[in-house]
Amino acid sequence: MTTILVTGGTGTLGRPVVERLRAESHDVRVLSRRSQPYAVDLREGTGLDAAMAGVDVIVHCASSPRGGDERAARHLIEAARRAGVGHLVYISIVGVDRVPLGYYRTKLAVERLIEESGLGWTVLRTTQFHDLVLQVLESSAKLPVMLLPSGVSDQPVEVGEVADRLAQLAxxxxxxxxxxxxxxxxxxxxxxxxxxxxxSGKRRPLVPVRLAGKTYRAFRAGGHLAPERAVGKGTFEEFLAARASGGASHK
Incomplete structure (x- = not known):
């Protein structure tokens, strides 16, 4: 039986990853800031050695657009080296090397830290989850009109399918x-x-908004898309229908 530690194991992606791994009879440890017995703040790194003892594989799902990912990755990598962990799996984003968004640059920096860590590693990049696209649209719909970035497309993927792939890789x-x-x-x-x-049964006029800057140009150019790797199955409409019926989108 493999012992697998999942960082961010209570999050949107981490939770279904944990479910898949446990269904396959792996010994899974859930690491998050509040989950006992492995409540660890990766940005501080305290408690990591105890959480890492005897771990074979790490699936690193923890991330925050508010910052601190590089510091957290350094702590995780150092603890993994001390514990002799054989494999570190990291979830990243399509376009981190093409779109000059601050969060994307951080994800790319973490990829490089992992590649240079001396550990066995696997990195998977995916397009945006349905959940994130929904959050953007719900926020826009709070106004009398929906302001949308002109000329920008997306390629949302079902988080449960990403969890399946990460479990396979782990x-x-x-x-x-x-x-x-x-x-x-x-x-x-x-x-x-x-x-x-x-x-949602709502009505809103759609208003395209043309934005300035390198990041917006990169999104307009499709730097965050992977049309040649359209391997996901679940559509946005199916995701919305599952939510409306009370079903969990990641199952």
Whole structure:
């Protein structure tokens, strides 16, 4: 039986990863800031050695757009070296090397730390989860009109499918940078917004907004998309329908 530690194991992605690994009879440790007995703040690093003792594989899902990911990764890598962990699996984002968004740059920096760590490693990049696209649209719909970035598309992927892939990678030998994973369709934001409005029963005029800057240009150019790796199955409409029926989108 393999002992696998999942960072961010109570989060949107971490929770279904833990479910998949436990269903496959792995010994899974959930590491988050509040989950006992492995309540660890990765940015501080205290308690990591105890959590890491006897661990074979780490699946690193913990991340925060508010910062601290590089510091957390350094602490995690140092503890993994001390514990003799054989494999570190990291979830990243398609386009971190093409879109100059601050959070993307941080994810790329963490990738490089892992690649240079001396540990066995695997990195999977995916497109955005359905959940994040929904959050963006819900926020926009709070206004009388929905302001949408002009000329930008997205390729949302079902988080449960990403969890399946991470569980597979965690159970396999280190593979380095594996092929990207994208959702089944590249969709314009107005198209996604109309799907959201139909599902929610709301009515809002859609107003395209042209933004300035390198990051916006990179998004318009599709730097965050992987149309050649549209391997996901679940569509945005299916995700919305599952939510409306009370089903868990990651199952």
């Amino acid at each position: 159970a396999a030998p280190p593979a380095g940078r594996v092929e990207d994973m994208g959702g089944p369709e590249v969709r314009t934001f107005p198209d996604l917004a109309r799907a959201y409005l139909r599902a």
